[in-house]
Each structure stands twice: as C-alpha cells, then as structure tokens.
Amino acid sequence: MTLADHATPAPRPGRRADAERNRAAIIEAAGKVFAEHGGGVDVREIARRSGVGMGTLYRHFPTKDELLATVLERQFDGWLTDAHEQAMATEDPWQALDGFFDRLLTNQAGNRAAVESFAATGGPSAACIQRCYSCIDQLRARCADAGVLRPGVTTDDLFQLSGSLSQAVLTTAESHPGQWRRLLRISLDGLSSRNTGPLPPLA
Amino acid sequence: MTLADHATPAPRPGRRADAERNRAAIIEAAGKVFAEHGGGVDVREIARRSGVGMGTLYRHFPTKDELLATVLERQFDGWLTDAHEQAMATEDPWQALDGFFDRLLTNQAGNRAAVESFAATGGPSAACIQRCYSCIDQLRARCADAGVLRPGVTTDDLFQLSGSLSQAVLTTAESHPGQWRRLLRISLDGLSSRNTGPLPPLA
DNA sequence: CTTGAAGCGGAGCGGCCGCTCCGATTAGTC
C-alpha cells in the first residue's frame, strides 16, 4: 500500500504495540462512522466506537480534517485499486470500462462522507484525483484505440460522470438500491461510438 | 403562485407594510446566502444581508430549517415552472425533454443548498418532488408515444438522472462551467430509442 | 396628534463540538 504515506504521523515501526493497535482501531471506527453519518459527526462518537480516549485520538491525528482525509484516502485508494485491477484483467476494453465504473461505485455505495468529499472538492485529495484520472485515462485510451468510444469524449467527462453517479448511488441507496446501475448503463450507452453527434464544446 | 402555502406564517394581507417588506427581504437574502454557502451558514449572516434583526427573522420563520425549506421550495418551484413551460412550448417531444433538463439544471447551477437538499432527501420537499415527477412523467410519456424514448425507461430513472447531474453542475461550476452539458448530452443519447439493450431490472 | 398594538433589534443563553491538558497508566527494559 502506498497510501500509508499520507497518514499523519506515519505508522513508525518503533512505536509501542498498543499505540499501533489504537491507531488501527481509530481508522477502522472512523471509516464506519464517517460512512454512516457523513463528515459532520462528533469526534467523540469516533472515540467511543474505537474504544479510545480523545487524547489518544488527537495524538494520532492532529485534526479532525486530517483524520477524515486519511480515512477517505485509504478507502478510496482501496476501491480504486480494486476496480482498476479488475478492469486490467478484462480483455474487452469496453467491458473493462463498464466493470471499472460498476466496481468503483459499488464499493463506495452508501458512504456519505465519500460522496460529500466529491461534492466539495471533486475527490478525497489532489493525489487521489490524479490516480483516479490515470486509471480512467488508461481505460479511455484502450476504448478509443479499439474504436468503441464515442469521439470527443475526454477523461474529464468520464471522471465527472463517476462523481455525478456516486450522488445517485447515495440517494437511491435506501429506497431503490442498485437503481443507479440503470443510469450507468444509460450513460455508457451514450458513450459508445454508436453515438457520433458532437458534444457541447468545453468553454 | 401556489407555493406561498408552504410559507410559515403565510403572508397575511392585513399585516403591516414594513413586516411584509422585511419578509420579502429575508427570503431574497436567504436565497442568495444559502445558494452561495449551502445550508450550513450562520443565520446571523442572513439577518445581516437582509438588513433585519434576529428577532424579526425568527418571527417570520420559526426555525432555520423552515426558512431553508421555504426558500428552496420557492426557488425550485420557479425553476420547475420555467423549465416546464419552455418544454410545453416545444413541439418536438425529444427536444422538449432535452430543453427541460437543460433549463432546470441551468437554473439551479451553482446553488449549493439546492444540491445538498437533493443529496439529503432527493429534493426540497415531498410536494415539490411530486410536482417534478409529474412534469417529467408528462415529458416522458410524450417521448414514449412518439417512439423516440428507449424502452423500459421510467420516470424515476429520469428523476434520478436530474439529481445526479445537478451534482455535476455544482462541482464543475467554477473550474469548467457548462461541462455538465456534455454529460447531459451523453445521457440523453443513451436514453434515445436507438439504444434497445435492456436496462438492469429494478431490485 | 394620540394611542396601543404590531413589529423590531440584538445582546445573550444554552448546547454542541473541535481540541487541549495533565494526572494516571502501562509497555518495554534491565
């Protein structure tokens, strides 16, 4: 995992064993709590759920934002890696793109904090966005080379699409789980090279 | 306007003139402030911007949530009416649908509070959602009758689409304004009857 | 102009929440 680099402070090996355990507990609990209630939850709730005092929590993460960022980064990075690996293992370029989106969105289904962070900044962090862009661009290029992608579609378009769909994933999570897949199918069909009409120009 | 019914307390005609003026000022200022900063802003900011004291604000709206609801309802209702009228005046069913979405999304472009409310509850209020559903359903039926709409597409699909795109409208508002139109075009192309593949079933 | 009731303003209360501080505890060493 390359993402441990972003943690603050980084998990040094020379640390006491209980400290290491607590740190892990905090990250796990925070992941669940943020996903359930969004980034606005009381930090005390995270401390409670991880069985740790406030002092301990704040020694590991100097700021609530830092904790949120770390957690989000870990989660998103995991989802991204997973979706990317699956896509790489798929031969058909179009199915790879399809599977990538499906996997990525499935993974973050119901995670309030993740969607909020997309809404606020377009993603968990600049580095994360960059990684995501790279993945998407790779898949886009494969599709474009195979001639199955609608001409003029940019990596940015695909990135925005995933962000916008993650909104749908969240709002339909409780009432109509999985309905977002219909939107994904529709969008992907609109992205196929069957559609040759020009897209609105970038301002 | 049927939406004044939702205000609390309703603007009674027998009220003093200055009270009426203040009420209007509050609604207007709140609309701007909520749009700029989202539903989380300090109520004091709204009082300041409308040139009114806290007491006045809270006599007109017993609760911050009530104020937010009223404002959102007014705004959304206006946008919806506007988009609907424009769509009704368009003969071609497909262009009517296209124009409806374009107009609705353009109108709410950059309104943080509006997008938040979509994220939280799917819309400003149950009544508003109902109205929106009706509009969309009407347009959907016209397209379906004309045979230009992909088979199996539900009103719910179209509603979710608009909610998900409003997310894109917000995130691209500052860096790439108007880029969301590309996503809209893509989605609509995926919704045309040219695409006959079955959509994932509703769970 | 007088009068009384409707309306106004903003200081301030109470609760929530991010973060800190320091005495108690415990892991790890000899």
Next chain:
DNA sequence: GACTAATCGGAGCGGCCGCTCCGCTTCAAG
C-alpha cells in the same frame, strides 16, 4: 520487580450557532 518514558483518557475550555427575550420603535386607526 523496579523504573521510566511513552501513551492513555476524559474533564473541561473556547468558540460557534440556533434561538429567545424584552425594552424600544413604528405603523396606522380614530
């Protein structure tokens, strides 16, 4: 077991924000 430095825990501080309270102002009826 003794020792010490790293770690822990949670009471509490300070600031933010929703909302209230009440003395002052203004409208409009007579």
